[in-house]
Amino acid sequence: MYPYRRPSPLPRILALGAVGIVVGLGVIILFFGLPRVTVFSPEGDGASSLAPIVITFNQPMQHESVESRFRVEPGMPGVFSWSANTLRFTPGGEWPAGTIKVTLASGAVSGRGLPLWVESSWEFSVGAPGLAFLLQTNEVANIWVMSFDGTEPAQITKETFGVEDFAVSPDGTQIVYVARRADGGGDLRNISRDGSTVSDLLACPDDLCTAPVFSFDGLRLAFERHSLAEAGTSQVQVLDLETAQLMSPGDDESHLTQSPRFARDGRLSYFNRTLQAIAVYDFNARFTTFIPASSGEVGSWSPDGQFIVYPEIIFPPEPTLAPESTHDPDEEHTDLFYSHLLKVTVATNHTQNLSGEGVVEDASPVYSPSGGWLAFGRKLLAQDQWTPGKQLWLMRADGSEAHVLSNEPLRNYSAFVWSPDEKQLVYMRFDVTDPSSLPELWVVNADGSNPRLLVAGGYLPEWLP
Numbered sequence: 001m002y003p004y005r006r007p008s009p010l011p012r013i014l015a016l017g018a019v020g021i022v023v024g025l026g027v028i029i030l031f032f033g034l035p036r037v038t039v040f041s042p043e044g045d046g047a048s049s050l051a052p053i054v055i056t057f058n059q060p061m062q063h064e065s066v067e068s069r070f071r072v073e074p075g076m077p078g079v080f081s082w083s084a085n086t087l088r089f090t091p092g093g094e095w096p097a098g099t100i101k102v103t104l105a106s107g108a109v110s111g112r113g114l115p116l117w118v119e120s121s122w123e124f125s126v127g128a129p130g131l132a133f134l135l136q137t138n139e140v141a142n143i144w145v146m147s148f149d150g151t152e153p154a155q156i157t158k159e160t161f162g163v164e165d166f167a168v169s170p171d172g173t174q175i176v177y178v179a180r181r182a183d184g185g186g187d188l189r190n191i192s193r194d195g196s197t198v199s200d201l202l203a204c205p206d207d208l209c210t211a212p213v214f215s216f217d218g219l220r221l222a223f224e225r226h227s228l229a230e231a232g233t234s235q236v237q238v239l240d241l242e243t244a245q246l247m248s249p250g251d252d253e254s255h256l257t258q259s260p261r262f263a264r265d266g267r268l269s270y271f272n273r274t275l276q277a278i279a280v281y282d283f284n285a286r287f288t289t290f291i292p293a294s295s296g297e298v299g300s301w302s303p304d305g306q307f308i309v310y311p312e313i314i315f316p317p318e319p320t321l322a323p324e325s326t327h328d329p330d331e332e333h334t335d336l337f338y339s340h341l342l343k344v345t346v347a348t349n350h351t352q353n354l355s356g357e358g359v360v361e362d363a364s365p366v367y368s369p370s371g372g373w374l375a376f377g378r379k380l381l382a383q384d385q386w387t388p389g390k391q392l393w394l395m396r397a398d399g400s401e402a403h404v405l406s407n408e409p410l411r412n413y414s415a416f417v418w419s420p421d422e423k424q425l426v427y428m429r430f431d432v433t434d435p436s437s438l439p440e441l442w443v444v445n446a447d448g449s450n451p452r453l454l455v456a457g458g459y460l461p462e463w464l465p
Helices: 010-033 063-067
Strands: 037-041 044-047 053-057 070-073 078-083 086-091 098-104 120-126 130-137 140-147 163-168 174-180 186-192 198-202 207-214 220-227 234-240 257-262 268-272 277-282 287-292 307-314 338-345 350-353 360-367 373-380 391-396 411-418 424-431 440-445 452-456 458-464
Touching (some): 037 120, 063 086, 140 163, 140 452, 163 207, 174 207, 207 257, 220 257, 234 268, 277 307, 360 411, 411 458
Parallel strands (some): 044 120, 234 257
Antiparallel strands (some): 037 053, 078 086, 098 120, 130 140, 163 174, 174 186, 186 198, 307 338, 373 391
């Protein structure tokens, strides 16, 4: 008889260990292969009232499964859009002041069918609306921001050679600006609303890139490009902010173009100096139409994209003289030419003179956000009414109910900016009798009441939602 020997447990232990390792590796692979949120914004304090909520995942997601688990408190209607692994929720209105809570519930599914196990939740607070503007210190201009809650203005750029111009993104979270160089040129840079992050957007060697303006969806940036080698030359270009591709819209590239403006539907208008016309470029149709114009200003798009209001030079008809009358060439005339606001229907080029028959110099029209009103500058040219400075006026979009909001003949009013709720207007003014005087930024209620100084020395204001 052979003695009984107990089997060694080692093979079974090794087998169980191998199974455990396989299971453990599977769990690790499964865990790290699961979808998860990697980046989200906004967060913290002082967010724009129009800021989109952006959530980035580590892998492609099934869109509907994510959108159905997304919620904000307090509730807000809006639009979802996707770019690769990133969800963007654009609010349908302004976020209310205070704290906003964002929650993405668990259960959303990736493109491979794996679940989002962990719920994500965070909060951000909406800051008070305010302004961005340029202000010179030590003869160098930089961007400053201020809010209407009483806090002091703060400088957010520190460019050695100064800032030429800037544009606030439609959601108020970013500012693109022109950083001047020692050679007189300028490059495009991007800075966050609070100045915490700065990045290069477009280098413009041997050129000055200026007059930036965003499309309303925030996907394109139009600007002027001026050659330093050929004075007086300029061309409008458009930068695709998603692909970084550059293009020149519409015209022969030998044409001189300037002053780009976007319509809400994405069309681009600008002034063609070569043709003496306002050009309107349709990116979808890749087609340009022209509106004859000679003032060099492109005016303002109506919010619905049907109309452009722009100043045009008007020459009155020669007076009819009696047979015995003679014309004195030395006689002073104030009505040899002036400028009126024309409202053009873009689809037909039909124009309406909103200034009427008055002997006036109208300029700088700006539609209110709803399209019901126009703010503009007006100088009365009749001898018994003449003023050295343009005053701030309002009128209905059809030209009716024109009335003045300011009454300081020695001040010139311009750079009009509506608040989103149309209750206030910001403007720049300066003393026309003193060339050394500094410009000032003021705000006034839309009914003309309570005008008040915001910043002495500030200019080029833009609203910060």
